[in-house]
Amino acid sequence: MCGIVGYVGYKPVLDILLDGLEQLEYRGYDSSGIAVQCQDKVKVYKAVGKLKNLREELSPHAYEISKSTTGIGHIRWATHGAPTVVNAHPHTCNCGKLVVVHNGIIENYKELKLNLETKGCKFVSQTDTETVAHLVAQKYEITKNLTEAVKLATKEIEGAYALAIMHSDEPNKLVVTKRNAPLVIGVANNEFYAASDIPAFIKHTNRAIYLSDNQVATMTANTLKIEDIDGNIIEPKIEILPWEPVALSKMGYKHFMLKEIHEQPDVIRNILVDKLHSSELPIILDEVKLTKETLKDLNRIQIIACGTSLHAAFIGKYIIESFCAIPVDVEASSEYIYRKTVTDSHTLVIGVSQSGETADTLTAVKQSKERGSHILIITNRPDSAMAREADSLLSVNAGIEVSVAATKSYIAQLTSFYLLALYMAEIKGTMKPDILENLKHEMLVLPQKIEQILANKDNIRDCARKYSGTRDFIYIARGINYPTALEGALKLKEISYINATGYPAGELKHGPIAMLDETMPVLSILMKGCVYDKILSNSEEAKARNARMIALTNSSDKKLDDLFDFIIRVPEVDELLSPIIAIVPLQLIAYYIAEFLGKDVDQPRNLAKSVTVE
Ligand code: M6R
Secondary structure, eight states: OOOEEEEEESSSSHHHHHHHHHHHHGGGGSEEEEEETTTTEHHHHEESSSSHHHHHGGGGGGGHHOOOOEEEEEEESSSSSOOTTTTSSOOTTSSOOOEEEEEETTTTHHHHHHHHHTTTTOOOOOOSSHHHHHHHHHHHHSSSSSSHHHHHHHHOOOOOEEEEEEESSSSOEEEEESSOOOEEEEETEEEEEEEEEETTTTOOOEEEEEOOOTEEEOOOOEEEEEEEEEEOOOOOOOEOOOOGGGGGGGGGGGHHHHHHHHTTTHHHHHHHHOOOOOOOSSOOOOOSSSSSHHHOOOOEEEEEOOOHHHHHHHHHHHHHHHOOOOEEEEHHHHHTSSOHHHHHHHOOOEEHHHHSEEEEEEOOOOOOTTTTTTEEESSTTTSSSSHHHOOOOOOOOOOOOSSEEESSSHHHHHHHHHHHHHHHHHHTSSSSHHHHHHHHHHHHHHHHHHHHHHHHHHHHHHHHHHHTOSEEEEEEEEEGHHHHHHHHHHHHHHHOOOOEEEEGGGGGGGGGGGGOSSTOEEEEEESSSTTHHHHHHHHHHHHHTTOOOEEESOOOTTTHHHHHHHHEEEEOOGGGGGHHHHHHHHHHHHHHHHHTTOOOSSSSSTTTTTTTOO
């Protein structure tokens, strides 16, 4: 949540900051702001709302800033204080010479604020960040050195932060530091970038340094010094980044979400390419660092995740238990971390996260690691903080996902779970060879089946149009597709703000059925398999209460024509793999409904792509 950027070099800084912030808009879009060095002064510009408002705010000042080559910027997802100009970053000390941008939460800001007020500091905002500006400025009074002041101040700060700081008395210098929040430095010739995430500077350089917690980097155009807060010098380790700038284009689609939905067949192919060659050959999963003996003896798995990743985890549980006969617990990370859990060195802990940054999951993973569990991370960001905690790292390689609503990263997580479950089943010998072979064969043809769904998306669009006026939506399913119902409902909620809920179909009659009448759409996920007839009966019960019935099915059963008002048909697939097929129409329904309603599909209100606060 929140994104920060910084630049020091020889190029005009304005476009670098604004382009960088644009690439970080997925992290928040409540307000934005920049501070730039203009001769001996630091000038600050801010605006509420999306970045385009800041661009408008800046346009009359473009000439006066045009020569500036040093600056910092911020895009905000509000935590402390409403999204107003006053609360927008950068924040300044009272003399206006020191400016700071911050991602994270200063947990002891109230105590710090009281103390600073007694020393004469006047606070203007409701933010926790403003305390950092005053605190560092106080230390600067003593040290007359920005780096030293930052080191002293961070010793008093509790919480999570990535900070970029400038002081007009030390022009063309940037000091950055971090603790439990991401910060990466981009290295080019006679210029340095700093950002919460690499898309902010990847088009300028692919050479990067990941700062560790409690390290402080001081940058001018041609010098970089990294030290810890006690002053020990750290040798910078430059890494070459894998990301391509082209990944950030919409490639002709109206929204990133639609583009990312269409990328899903290739995402699956990319994951399978060097892991599943044919149905007869064993799965290759060198990323799993547990020995075969340990895997055979494993008697418990704990999966932790949030949001869409949590839904992938529920399906992971279902298939690992079915294929490998190992008990699996799944829990939302935010619940897991505040109770006494019993993971230990005999438990495999799997953390699932698209961003690899989600604070709750990261904390849960760290807790489990401390208790000696083997940590397997499934993430789309092999460069993330969570990946760095992994003993085994399954990088899903879905490419950068820009839309806040996760789509292709979900399919990639599911595909990785299937590979993992099948791999463990092969080692443990818990599946009949013909079933195993058939599932592997079916996995290899999944991309074509998704392509068929995408080729018939007009029918799904018609469905979305028909139901776009509704205020509520119910999704029902059973068994392996119950998490699909949850995920379909989450997608719709997130981007259309319609009150959508996923239920196990058998639970309908235990309460939710009271809500059904002729205004309520009920979407039944009816995949052929062991619970097909049961869901059909549950759908009959809903129809009897006059609900508006929609089927998502791979059955050609004629009975469905009388029962359902709208039918979306998808290709046949083994029930055990059906979640990968069933989710695609649900993503498209959510997308088209949001689009019909004129919502901001890629950047829905109140959300951010990576949630770095607990
Ligand atoms: O990056 P993560 O997968 O850890 O993020 C978890 C959730 O915040 C995320 O899945 C969220 O629910 C998405 N907006 C879903 O579309």
